Amino acid sequence: MMHRVFNFSAGPAMLPEEVMQQAQKEFMDWHNLGTSVMEISHRGKPFKAIAEESIQDVRDILNIPDNYHVLFLAGGSRSQFAMVPMNLLDNGSYKKTAYIQTGIWGQIAIAEAKRYCDVDIIADSENTRFTTIPEKKEWKTFDKQHAYLHYVDNETINGVEFPFIPESNNIPLVCDMSSNIFSRPFDINQFGLVYACAQKNLGPAGITLVIIRDDLAKRTPLDATPSMFRYSLQVENNSMLNTCPTFPWYMAGLVLKWIKKQGGLEALGKKNQKKAEKLYNYIDKTDFYTNPVDHRYRSRMNVIFTLPEKSLDEKFVAEAEKVGLYGLKGHRFLGGIRASIYNAMPEKGIDTLVDFMKTFEKENS
Ligand SMILES: *Cc1c(COP(=O)(O)O)cnc(C)c1O
Numbered sequence: 001m002m003h004r005v006f007n008f009s010a011g012p013a014m015l016p017e018e019v020m021q022q023a024q025k026e027f028m029d030w031h032n033l034g035t036s037v038m039e040i041s042h043r044g045k046p047f048k049a050i051a052e053e054s055i056q057d058v059r060d061i062l063n064i065p066d067n068y069h070v071l072f073l074a075g076g077s078r079s080q081f082a083m084v085p086m087n088l089l090d091n092g093s094y095k096k097t098a099y100i101q102t103g104i105w106g107q108i109a110i111a112e113a114k115r116y117c118d119v120d121i122i123a124d125s126e127n128t129r130f131t132t133i134p135e136k137k138e139w140k141t142f143d144k145q146h147a148y149l150h151y152v153d154n155e156t157i158n159g160v161e162f163p164f165i166p167e168s169n170n171i172p173l174v175c176d177m178s179s180n181i182f183s184r185p186f187d188i189n190q191f192g193l194v195y196a197c198a199q200k201n202l203g204p205a206g207i208t209l210v211i212i213r214d215d216l217a218k219r220t221p222l223d224a225t226p227s228m229f230r231y232s233l234q235v236e237n238n239s240m241l242n243t244c245p246t247f248p249w250y251m252a253g254l255v256l257k258w259i260k261k262q263g264g265l266e267a268l269g270k271k272n273q274k275k276a277e278k279l280y281n282y283i284d285k286t287d288f289y290t291n292p293v294d295h296r297y298r299s300r301m302n303v304i305f306t307l308p309e310k311s312l313d314e315k316f317v318a319e320a321e322k323v324g325l326y327g328l329k330g331h332r333f334l335g336g337i338r339a340s341i342y343n344a345m346p347e348k349g350i351d352t353l354v355d356f357m358k359t360f361e362k363e364n365s
Contacts, residue, residue: 008326008340008341010340011199014342015251015344016255042243047246057256061256061259062211068188068214069235071231072209072244072245072252074206074244075208077176079208081113083231085115086229087219087231087232088172095117097149098119101125102123102162103156122142131294132296133162142169148174152175154299154300159293159302161297161300162297165187172216174191174195177194179301180201180300182202182259183268194211196209197209200301202255268343289305289307290305303340305339307364327340
């Protein structure tokens with residue numbers, strides 16, 4: 001048997017084992033072509049079939065109606081931080097946008113948007129060190145003068161997740177779902193645009209899923225917007241304006257098939273809920289481990305916690321690795337420990353982690 005650890009890395013993250021095995025099996029000779037999927041033209045029939053099937057699978061899984069486009073783009077979610085304002089300001093007919101700031105990714109998205117327009121932060125939890133979502137009655141108002149309302153559904157670094165979709169007052173709702181897409185069902189009709197880089201829940205790094213409503217794809221980009229950054233051009237060219245990242249796209253396609261095989265988002269949502277509860281229940285039972293996040297908004301994907309003393313962090317991570325638990329070091333901004341438990345993390349991984357935490361607590365308290 002091959003040696004495989006439970007990988008709690010935040011991203012690039014663990015992929016489903018079946019997907020890796022299939023990719024390995026057909027790596028040299030894809031579907032009897034006598035060549036790897038890495039070595040064929042993105043414009044040829046075989047790759048086009050992969051692309052079309054993956055788009056159809058996204059549509060099936062999320063029940064996406066015809067007035068939305070599904071794109072697979074390069075550049076990661078950080079490119080979307082820029083592409084969103086560059087395109088949705090409708091060449092300056094909108095002067096401002098609205099953002100919700102519940103963590104570090106939201107903060108970075110806001111800094112990027114400020115290059116292009118005024119940003120009104122309508123809800124902000126920075127004063128709690130990003131451990132909650134502000135009460136709705138504290139939110140500032142926003143209106144049709146705002147090009148869109150942007151938020152981050154799951155803050156990967158801070159471990160804060162929305163359990164609801166914010167009310168957008170009929171202005172387009174734009175959401176960064178990088179670290180929780182396909183982890184539970186959601187109604188795409190409530191959104192104008194959703195984006196997610198692949199390396200958390202969808203595949204290897206190098207490709208980003210963008211789901212955009214047709215009216216937003218038709219807004220006019222700022223004049224200086226590069227071709228690659230124009231949604232309209234990417235829609236027109238089926239995400240193949242240039243040579244698309246074929247291998248990550250193929251891998252994402254395999255993960256989408258796996259999601260379907262798991263029973264879709266209802267089934268995955270239940271599994272993810274159970275996994276997260278197991279871990280939080282244990283953290284709450286002891287005084288040794290602490291999770292700082294408002295219980296209502298704890299992330300089901302990224303469970304952050306601290307030990308009684310910072311000096312124990314390194315020891316925790318090193319000893320965890322010895323028993324096959326990898327990638328638990330907290331984000332460099334926050335320190336502490338972070339267990340990222342996306343779709344591909346089996347429940348067994350959580351059980352093994354909790355067992356290790358119990359032992360570590362006994363030995364160090
Ligand atoms: C990982 C992540 C990003 C950054 O993605 P890149 O692909 O590295 O640009 C942005 N937002 C969230 C919520 C993330 O988890």
